[in-house]
Amino acid sequence: MSNMGDVVIQSFENPEDFFSFISQRLITRDHKLGFRGHACSSWELETTLTRFSKQILSKFPDKKHSLETITSVTKNRLERQFINNLIVNNDLPRDKAESIDIWQFGQHFGLPSPLLDWSHSPYIALFFALSDSIKASGNSEKCIWVINIDLINEINDLISREIWPEFIEKIQPVETLHEQFPLLKIKGDMELHNRRLAFQQGFFTEHGFYMSLEIWLKRIVSVFARPNTDKPVLQKLTFKCNEKDRINILDRLDKMNINNRTLFPDIEGSVKDAIDTTFRSFQENSIKTFSYWANN
Template sequence: MYTISEAQVKKFEDVSSIERYIHDNLITRQHRLGFRGHANATWGLETTLVRYVDEAMSMFPERKESFENTYEVAEAILHRDFKRKLITNSDLPQEQVDKIDIWQYGQHFGLPSPLLDWSYSPYIALYFALVDRPRSKAEEPCAIWVINLEILEMMNRIIVDDIRPKYADKISPTEYLNKLYPALDIVDEPYEGNKRIEFQQGFFTKLDYYRSIEIWIKKIGRDLPQPKADRIFLQKLEFPCGQRDSMKLLDKLDKMNINGRTLFPDIFGTVKDTIDSTSRWFQTPKYKTFYFSH
């Protein structure tokens, strides 16, 4: 039996073990799962906007604002100013700006965003766990996060239909109640101009008012009924991925057509794949030996 108030951590001894686990357990039609790869297993499920606000608060401590207030203001300013400047700079026609998801489009170009990107493919998540791994951290484990989207949808329904009404008489106004008990929204509507999301089999989660999904489930989980089946809501798979093993896995993924060129269908992807393939070339034996039998 597993709890949904915290992430379950599963550790693997080597890369072969994580490969087998993906093949045997994560390629399934029994459950709808999402995956996210981290080059460092210590990283939490935080968005780029959270990290942006942390950095800004450390640079300007004299403001003495709470994280929650700073986050809310920064989110509003980023969204407003980016949308306005897209139009002012003629980056996009105004009618197109009004149609797109500002956060998805901005994140594509490095805008701090409240969206956290996932993939429906564990192999694509594995690629992202390996490809940008800092050489200085080569001995630290990587991680693949696994989220059960069926349980998440159930949790969101309970939050809206049961938890918020239960506290409505005790906590007011409604806006504050919704901040204490936000849903973890799934954002998977495609929009024109974002080919990456399709090529990466991607979707996003959006969480307001909480620093990370881990913190959110600890708070929300106290008021949620625990599942009676052995289904895990959130799981972190940790595995060692030294430089050589990472390169071997990236070679395998490349043969599956999972590489920078296919996941980033633009010039960025072309450059990324060129660098990746060149790095893997360095592991090719300098001299190859052939044996012939008579």
């Protein structure tokens, strides 16, 4: 039995061992799991909103506020300004701009958001851990995060049934209570603007007051009356990877139709795939060239 708030870490010597582990342990109907790939295992489960807020604090050190306060203010200002820009530029009609999930829409175009993107496929998560030739190259340690969606839903239920009623008289107003003990919302609505979500078998977790998923999990589970389980809520699967192994695994994923072209079904994805495929082609022993004039 382990504490529900602990991150269970498992290490593999190489991506080949991890690839085998996927089919043996992660393809299952016993639990509903989500996966997220990181090119560097030291990266935390932080949102782009958190990272943007940290940049603001570093650039404006005279702002004597906590990171939590800056993040809250930043979120409100980003949302307000982005919606206003969409309306002013006629990118979306006002009723549409004010009714859609603005964070899902904005993150698609690079807006810092309180969302973390996940995939229901461990193979797609593995692709993202290995796909960036700059961030993923070398012998750095990669990782795949695994989240147990069933347990997250149970935790959310316990928060609303047990934690909120217990602290409702101690923490006021109720908005502050919900900020201190937030639900971890899972979002995966398919919308016309985000075809990538469907192709990547994707969904999002939404994060508010706490700066990373790991911190939220520790904080919430610490007040549970029964925090032990034989199933981890969060796992971190790490593996070392050299450049040759990285390209070989990407070649294998490509044969499974997991590549930039299929995961990003737009012109950007076509460009990314052309670059990546060309880069990987130079691992061949010889470079084949074809010339019309040589045969005439």
